[in-house]
Amino acid sequence: MALHLKMDERDDCDRLDAMAQKIIGTPIDRPEGALKVAGRARYALDMLPAGACHGVLVRATVAKGKLSSVDKDAVMALPGVRAVIADERLLRNPAQGMAGEAPVQGVSDVAYFGQLVALVVADSFEQARHGAQRLKLTLSSDPDVVVRPDDPAADLESPDDQKSEMGDLGRAMVDAAFSIDETYTTPPHASAAMEPHASIAEWSGEKLTLHGSYQMLPFNRSELADALGIDEGNVRILAPYVGGGFGSKLGISQEAVAAAIAAKELGVPVAVAMSRQQVFEGIMRRSETRQRIRLAAGEDGVLTGIGHEAWVSNLPDETFAEPVTQATPFLYQGAHRLIGQHIARVHRTCAGSVRAPGEAVGLTALEIAMDELAEISGIDPLELRLRNIPDKDPTEGIPFSSNKLSEALKVGAEKFGWSERSGTPGTRREGEWLVGMGMASAARVNMLIESKARVTLTGDGVARIESDMTDIGTGTYAVLSQIAGEMLGLPIDHVDVHLGDTDLPRGSGSGGSFGAASNGTAVFLACEDIRNQLCEKLGCDPESLTLKDGHAISGNQRLPFSEILQGTDLVGEGHVEPGKTEEAVRQATFGSYFAEVGVNAVTGETRLRRMLGVFSAGRILNEKTARSQCLGGMTFGIGMALLEELIHDDRDGHIVNRDLAEYHLPVNADVSGLEVVLLDERDGWANPLHAKGIGELGICGAAASIVNAIHNATGVRVRDLPATLDKVLEGLPPLS
Amino acid sequence: MKTELTVNGRRERLDADARTTLLDALRVHLELTGTKKGCDHGQCGACTVLVNGRRINSCLSLACMHEGDEIVTIEGLGEPDRLSDLQQAFLSHDGFQCGFCTPGQICSATAMLSEIEAGWPSHVSDDLDRTPELSSTEISERMSGNICRCSAYPNIVEAIKEAADRRRG
Ligand code: FES
Numbered sequence: 001m002a003l004h005l006k007m008d009e010r011d012d013c014d015r016l017d018a019m020a021q022k023i024i025g026t027p028i029d030r031p032e033g034a035l036k037v038a039g040r041a042r043y044a045l046d047m048l049p050a051g052a053c054h055g056v057l058v059r060a061t062v063a064k065g066k067l068s069s070v071d072k073d074a075v076m077a078l079p080g081v082r083a084v085i086a087d088e089r090l091l092r093n094p095a096q097g098m099a100g101e102a103p104v105q106g107v108s109d110v111a112y113f114g115q116l117v118a119l120v121v122a123d124s125f126e127q128a129r130h131g132a133q134r135l136k137l138t139l140s141s142d143p144d145v146v147v148r149p150d151d152p153a154a155d156l157e158s159p160d161d162q163k164s165e166m167g168d169l170g171r172a173m174v175d176a177a178f179s180i181d182e183t184y185t186t187p188p189h190a191s192a193a194m195e196p197h198a199s200i201a202e203w204s205g206e207k208l209t210l211h212g213s214y215q216m217l218p219f220n221r222s223e224l225a226d227a228l229g230i231d232e233g234n235v236r237i238l239a240p241y242v243g244g245g246f247g248s249k250l251g252i253s254q255e256a257v258a259a260a261i262a263a264k265e266l267g268v269p270v271a272v273a274m275s276r277q278q279v280f281e282g283i284m285r286r287s288e289t290r291q292r293i294r295l296a297a298g299e300d301g302v303l304t305g306i307g308h309e310a311w312v313s314n315l316p317d318e319t320f321a322e323p324v325t326q327a328t329p330f331l332y333q334g335a336h337r338l339i340g341q342h343i344a345r346v347h348r349t350c351a352g353s354v355r356a357p358g359e360a361v362g363l364t365a366l367e368i369a370m371d372e373l374a375e376i377s378g379i380d381p382l383e384l385r386l387r388n389i390p391d392k393d394p395t396e397g398i399p400f401s402s403n404k405l406s407e408a409l410k411v412g413a414e415k416f417g418w419s420e421r422s423g424t425p426g427t428r429r430e431g432e433w434l435v436g437m438g439m440a441s442a443a444r445v446n447m448l449i450e451s452k453a454r455v456t457l458t459g460d461g462v463a464r465i466e467s468d469m470t471d472i473g474t475g476t477y478a479v480l481s482q483i484a485g486e487m488l489g490l491p492i493d494h495v496d497v498h499l500g501d502t503d504l505p506r507g508s509g510s511g512g513s514f515g516a517a518s519n520g521t522a523v524f525l526a527c528e529d530i531r532n533q534l535c536e537k538l539g540c541d542p543e544s545l546t547l548k549d550g551h552a553i554s555g556n557q558r559l560p561f562s563e564i565l566q567g568t569d570l571v572g573e574g575h576v577e578p579g580k581t582e583e584a585v586r587q588a589t590f591g592s593y594f595a596e597v598g599v600n601a602v603t604g605e606t607r608l609r610r611m612l613g614v615f616s617a618g619r620i621l622n623e624k625t626a627r628s629q630c631l632g633g634m635t636f637g638i639g640m641a642l643l644e645e646l647i648h649d650d651r652d653g654h655i656v657n658r659d660l661a662e663y664h665l666p667v668n669a670d671v672s673g674l675e676v677v678l679l680d681e682r683d684g685w686a687n688p689l690h691a692k693g694i695g696e697l698g699i700c701g702a703a704a705s706i707v708n709a710i711h712n713a714t715g716v717r718v719r720d721l722p723a724t725l726d727k728v729l730e731g732l733p734p735l736s
Numbered sequence: 737m738k739t740e741l742t743v744n745g746r747r748e749r750l751d752a753d754a755r756t757t758l759l760d761a762l763r764v765h766l767e768l769t770g771t772k773k774g775c776d777h778g779q780c781g782a783c784t785v786l787v788n789g790r791r792i793n794s795c796l797s798l799a800c801m802h803e804g805d806e807i808v809t810i811e812g813l814g815e816p817d818r819l820s821d822l823q824q825a826f827l828s829h830d831g832f833q834c835g836f837c838t839p840g841q842i843c844s845a846t847a848m849l850s851e852i853e854a855g856w857p858s859h860v861s862d863d864l865d866r867t868p869e870l871s872s873t874e875i876s877e878r879m880s881g882n883i884c885r886c887s888a889y890p891n892i893v894e895a896i897k898e899a900a901d902r903r904r905g
């Protein structure tokens with residue numbers, strides 16, 4: 001009997017703290033880590049079965065047009081080529097996160113430059129690649145194509161549900177002692193997970209098995225089945241190891257459907273890996289944004305008004321729009337507010353989720369604007385934020401489930417030495433280097449997604465956790481082991497975690513920072529289920545049962561599990577659903593960033609010297625993996641601030657820098673002096689673990705602290721990211 | 737094309753298409769899938785292996801160019817229950833997250849430590865003649881050919897420092 005919980009009320013028991021094993025939260029090594037460092041963890045493309053064929057995808061090279069013919073014969077004549085597939089079931093672009101149905105399909109209509117319209121399959125990868133390079137496509141090009149979001153001919157949608165207004169912002173701006181009205185722009189970004197999207201498809205009769213690299217398997221199974229027009233009961237997806245996601249593997253993508261069609265047609269397993277260039281062009285980008293931000297404040301810096309309007313883009317027919325203003329309604333106070341969003345329909349690579357959709361770019365702009373307000377009001381940026389923390393959600397009027405922004409700001413300032421910052425920009429110089437400090441707040445909405453899990457306590461005292469949840473580097477294997485170990489009183493090496501298989505109970509998948517808390521709660525409930533069963537066997541009540549080191553202790557008896565179970569297994573099932581606590585309180589995570597940069601007075605180049613992030617995200621399930629997640633988020637922030645920018649050609653929208661040499665990711669030498677502090681917190685409104693999401697918090701506003709530090713170092717205000725040296729150099733004084 | 741080479745101490749006879757990269761030969765022909773393909777263009781370092789003791793991007797090299805060479809891959813450095821010092825240090829410092837860049841990072845770090853021992857200077861070395869110090873700056877600079885999008889960089893640097901200390905005794 002599954003233990004079911006609908007999150008309708010706050011949890012006040014905090015069961016994990018009451019347990020005896022004391023491994024929850026500890027910095028244990030990842031249980032799957034030895035396999036990863038030894039090169040034995042097997043990712044999608046490592047599962048190549050004997051006799052498999054290899055497929056290579058082919059792109060269209062027009063922004064909009066028709067594919068009228070594919071010269072299959074010439075390529076079929078090449079050695080080793082087995083099939084050329086240009087099937088109307090192929091995907092135009094990947095499915096958006098949690099779609100659960102196929103995205104737009106078909107190859108005859110091309111909607112963006114780089115759309116993958118054919119697959120060449122051959123005995124070897126080399127033969128398939130040669131065939132793909134030789135394949136001739138007849139494409140017409142529609143001259144009436146909009147590729148630029150600022151093209152006046154672009155269709156612009158301004159959805160009502162993305163608009164909100166409170167009070168009179170215009171009035172507040174006029175009455176303000178200090179006000180800011182500026183426009184900020186961020187370029188498109190790529191997730192650029194290190195593992196390119198790859199699938200191996202194998203049919204056995206009507207049953208399809210796919211080894212893939214995906215974040216959300218239950219959704220991906222439905223999407224794949226829908227795209228192929230088959231029953232989802234006939235689809236099994238396996239993804240026990242995923243080489244990074246960051247949103248790019250939320251939805252089923254082109255290579256999976258292509259591999260499945262080819263494998264069916266040929267009757268052999270087919271492996272299809274996207275090339276790095278195809279990943280850049282064919283997989284979701286984060287939309288560019290243009291953001292108008294208005295801030296109105298009194299003499300004391302207290303905000304009276306906030307306006308945040310965003311312009312983003314996407315392909316026609318896509319429902320996703322970068323939720324730029326997501327944290328603006330609740331981060332700071334202000335009675336007069338205006339939020340709006342406008343989506344331009346353009347023929348560019350599909351826009352979708354990239355790590356922390358919304359806050360990553362939206363909070364970055366807002367936090368640069370706050371720095372500008374601090375500057376004109378003469379109030380220290382830290383103090384300005386402290387003065388504007390609301391005591392409840394100012395838009396919804398509901399309380400925060402918890403809000404440690406103030407503590408994060410104060411702890412960060414103290415630890416970083418913020419008081420040593422010079423309030424006058426451009427006054428600290430070390431040789432060629434102008435040195436400055438900047439800071440920003442962090443915030444990210446918190447979510448719970450329906451999840452199920454099964455835990456089996458075997459007769460020999462080992463717990464087996466089963467879920468179709470994924471570990472995309474986030475630490476799922478570790479944190480689920482710790483939850484079960486804590487609840488069942490088992491050392492970590494007595495817990496086995498099985499993930500990434502759609503035959504297992506349906507979890508939430510990895511996305512939106514909700515994975516650990518959602519699936520963790522399902523595992524927690526399954527363990528409670530087992531504890532109840534143990535109580536029945538022992539004839540005790542749950543409160544008087546202590547489980548520790550593989551023993552049950554109740555009253556004056558202490559028995560090993562093996563003795564209680566006598567060789568039989570206990571199976572526990574857990575099922576959690578979001579409920580009323582979603583609406584009753586504002587759930588979010590908070591934090592702060594402090595950065596110190598050196599800007600070269602001669603070249604304008606910025607080097608990050610050190611950076612601190614302080615975060616509160618409820619209970620920390622594993623100190624080590626949580627810290628790593630924050631380091632990763634902050635490094636995405638470094639990329640956003642200084643390096644990352646997808647460049648689209650103005651004529652046909654093609655991505656000019658579609659590889660890892662031209663799209664600049666932070667490398668080891670760009671990332672020094674990073675520090676993370678995790679605040680101790682419990683949040684019973686979120687779930688019975690009292691834990692909240694942490695995978696994305698580290699990027700939400702991180703870039704602003706660096707851009708603000710550049711201003712402090714040089715007096716140059718960059719409002720168009722990334723702050724590359726050309727933009728900084730412009731504002732530097734001439735060399736004497 | 738026939739090529740004879742040694743991989744992780746074993747003699748191997750390859751019969752592969754002349755266009756086969758060393759990376760694909762290892763992964764597909766020899767089924768050593770620990771070495772990863774992140775870009776196939778020498779831009780990410782995921783495919784780093786050791787050839788005659790030196791680190792190279794195996795995607796940038798054809799298998800048939802390696803007649804008689806000694807190749808070491810991540811599988812040759814250790815096993816899950818018998819990890820090398822570097823592998824163990826990566827594990828305990830969480831020098832990875834998704835793990836996809838990790839075999840390349842560890843092969844790269846293995847060779848990098850030998851390069852420092854041999855006195856090779858880098859872009860950030862102050863003195864071209866003295867054996868470089870194993871500072872964070874030196875390590876970061878020398879490991880910058882291996883991209884980690886999960887951004888385990890700070891932990892990678894700490895892991896390498898610890899393993900190097902152990903190596904020096
Ligand atoms: S795969 Fe060889 S460098 Fe990226």
Ligand code: FES
Pocket residue numbers: 194243244473831832833834835836837838883884885886887888
């Ligand atoms: S561990 Fe994921 S890319 Fe390095």
